[in-house]
Amino acid sequence: MTRVRRNVAVAGVALSDCGRVPDATPYALHAQAARRALADAGLDRSLVDGFASAGLGTLAPVEVAEYLGLRPTWVDSTSVGGSTWEVMAAHAADAIAAGRARAVLLVYGSTARSDIKAGRRTGELSFGTRGPLQFEAPYGHTLIAKYAMAARRHMIEYGTTIEQLAEVAVQARANAALNPEAMFRAPVTVDEVLAGPLIADPFTKLHCCVRSDGGAAVLLAAEEVVRDCRTTPVWVLGTGEHVSHAAMSEWPDFTVSPAAVSGRLAFERAGVRPAEIELAEIYDAFTYMTLVTLEDLGFCAKGEGGAFVEKGRLLVRGGELPVNTDGGGLSAQHPGMRGLFLLVEAVRQLRGEAGARQVRRAGGQLPALAVASGTGGWFCSSGTVVLGR
Secondary structure, three states, rough: OOOOOOOEEEEEEEOOOOEEEOOOOHHHHHHHHHHHHHHOOOHHHHHHHEEEOOOOOOOOOHHHHHHHHOOOOOOOOOOEEEHHHHHHHHHHHHHHHHOOOOEEEEEEEEHHHHHOOOOOOOOOOOOOOOOOHHHHHHOOOHHHHOOOOOHHHHHHHHHOEEEEEEHHHHHHHHOOOOOOOOOOOOOOOOOOOOOOEHHHHHHEEEHHHOOOEEEEEEEEEEEHHOOOOOOEEEEEEEEEEEEEOOHHHHHOOOOOOOHHHHHHHHHHHOOOOEEEEEEEEOOOOEEHHHHHHHHHHOOOOOHHHHHHOOOOOOOOOOOOEEOOOOOOHHHHOOOOOOHHHHHHHHHHHOOOOOOOOOOOOHHHHOOEEEEEEEEEEEOOOEEEEEEHH
């Protein structure tokens, strides 16, 4: 049997309406994002033979595919939290490269904000008291508290300060100010971040992500399909995935995220070094996630993340490594599992379609390399994708 190995590119990306979308259903947001991504690519949905979805319904890829009028021959419903979409992208890229699919559509949609506003809790994560989590439930562990515990451990081990964590929120908001689609665009200061109401020590409100409605879609395709696209292809150069723990007691080191493994694998497979990356899209449900993921991806040494995020290094305007160029989950949007939004923003940046927030290299050139790294659960999982123009 002839072994098929094809290059894989992102052919189309799109967001649905995001932020406050009270009249939409999750299915409608899936459909809107999917239609826009296909239109972005200039391809007909009849070319789509692979489909990936998670987070909606009992049989997510079956139910959503049916709603979209698709009958795929390759499907994925991997669900590992916020990193789901980077992990799914890795699986889809492997399937396309091996000849098992020609075009795979990844779609997500959630009305998390509207559900809460209307008193519906259907979109909430439920960790229950079964399995390993039954031993933590009596102590009142919440998702936010678990992230806060990890942040506090980093502060104790390495001297990371609350002001340095606040810098992440300040710079995310400055990037969001350049994004007309971001939910919150008004500048904030370190002092304002610190003065907010305490949510889970050491996190105040602005250390935590926004809650929004919204959806996203990414279309991956084989190189022969991409030739017919209306967009500039963005190539999948390398991917990595890793799972760490479910119970906090099984996490060997609160200061090391699973991105330390997924990132190393992605960079090795792409044949590039972190120093060559020109922008990073990192899952940021909390400020500490950005800081520790930057360390674990190799942009700075372990323990140096606090110093690394200072002095505007993460800014679109003048930053040495622009991070979360759309404003991230801290300011732009966060409807639940935000990993797919990271891929959309990275692709738009590499294609030069980011408008006022467009990252430019010296001489005004577009960036050539980007990384998107998603984190799921409470640092339970990680998926990293290296993209190149």
